[in-house]
Amino acid sequence: MLPHATIADIPPDVRAQIMARLEELARVERVRIILAVESGSRAWGFASADSDFDVRFLYVRRLEDYAALRVPRDVIERPIEGELDLNGWDLRKALSLGLRWNPALVEWLTSPIVYAETGWEAAALRRLFAVPQNAQALIRHYFGLAHRQYGRHIDGRDEVNLKKYFYVVRPAAALLWLEQRPDETPPMSLPALLDGVSLPDDVAHAIVDLR
Numbered sequence: 001m002l003p004h005a006t007i008a009d010i011p012p013d014v015r016a017q018i019m020a021r022l023e024e025l026a027r028v029e030r031v032r033i034i035l036a037v038e039s040g041s042r043a044w045g046f047a048s049a050d051s052d053f054d055v056r057f058l059y060v061r062r063l064e065d066y067a068a069l070r071v072p073r074d075v076i077e078r079p080i081e082g083e084l085d086l087n088g089w090d091l092r093k094a095l096s097l098g099l100r101w102n103p104a105l106v107e108w109l110t111s112p113i114v115y116a117e118t119g120w121e122a123a124a125l126r127r128l129f130a131v132p133q134n135a136q137a138l139i140r141h142y143f144g145l146a147h148r149q150y151g152r153h154i155d156g157r158d159e160v161n162l163k164k165y166f167y168v169v170r171p172a173a174a175l176l177w178l179e180q181r182p183d184e185t186p187p188m189s190l191p192a193l194l195d196g197v198s199l200p201d202d203v204a205h206a207i208v209d210l211r
Contacts, residue, residue, distance in 0.1 A: 004191045005045045005112045010038070010053070014083075018055055018115055021078075021086060029076055031059040034091065035122040038113035039104075045190040046166040052080070055115065056108050057088035058122065066092075091121060098129040103141045106130055107188040132185050138178055142186070146171035162210050166190060169207055173197060 007015075018036075026033050040054030041047045057076075065072055074090035089097075089105075097105050109122065109130045146168050153164035173193040174186040180197050187193055194207065 003045070005038075005043050005047075005189055007113050007115070009042065009047075010113065010115075014053060015115065018053065018084065018086075021081075021084060022055070022057065022116060025076065025078065025086065026059070029059075029061075030065070031061050031076070032118065033057050033059045033088070033116060034119050035108070035117050035125075036088075036115040037108055037111035038115070039108055039111060039188075040085075041163070041166075043107075043111045043113045043188060044166070044170055045192075046163060046170075048163050052083050052085045055084065055086045056111075057086070057116075058091055058094050058108070058125070059088055060091045060119075060121065094125060098125065101129070101134050101137050103138070106185060110185075110188055112187075112189050112192070130185060132183055135178060135182055138186070139175065142171040142174040142178070146175070165210055169210075 010018075022033055022036055025031075034057075036055060036057040037043070038054060039056040041051050042053065059076065061072060074093035075087065076090075077087040094105055105125075106129060109126045149164070149167040149171070153167060154160050170190045170193065173190060176197045176199075177184070177186040177193055184196075187196070194204065199207075
């Protein structure tokens with residue numbers, strides 16, 4: 001069985017660094033961060049020693065910023081510094097993407113590693129969007145993701161980094177989830193996906209052996 005990712009997997013010094021970066025960003029940009037999560041392989045459950053910390057966040061600006069003639073960008077991005085990769089979306093952008101069903105937003109809302117959550121907005125977004133909505137859209141998303149990752153990292157290669165197999169296994173497990181549990185949105189974490197589907201014993205053991 002693969003271990004489930006939790007906030008305890010993030011070293012305390014890294015957590016402190018992330019929070020300091022987020023607090024500085026909020027002050028400089030004059031925003032309130034309503035949710036900050038881990039979104040990459042650390043949250044997916046198969047981080048390697050050299051994995052970055054992919055911090056994604058949602059934020060709201062001041063009321064006067066939304067009423068201004070020139071509205072600020074709805075994305076905040078910061079250059080990667082060391083192992084930290086930070087970027088986020090304005091709440092208005094998140095709502096717009098959610099209405100069109102955006103898989104990335106759903107994964108942010110359901111990440112098992114939450115650095116910060118303030119206010120009521122993130123919980124409201126989960127009630128709206130982190131629920132089954134469009135099974136066909138989910139199927140297209142995860143099939144396309146598996147196909148792209150296979151072509152990018154595995155197909156035709158004599159040697160493959162073991163971690164790259166997980167980039168294909170995760171969307172494949174999500175597709176299996178949708179087949180076996182069509183009324184439930186697949187979790188973003190690979191261990192949670194594998195816990196929730198039925199697999200032949202040899203396949204389950206082979207996936208665990210990739211660790």
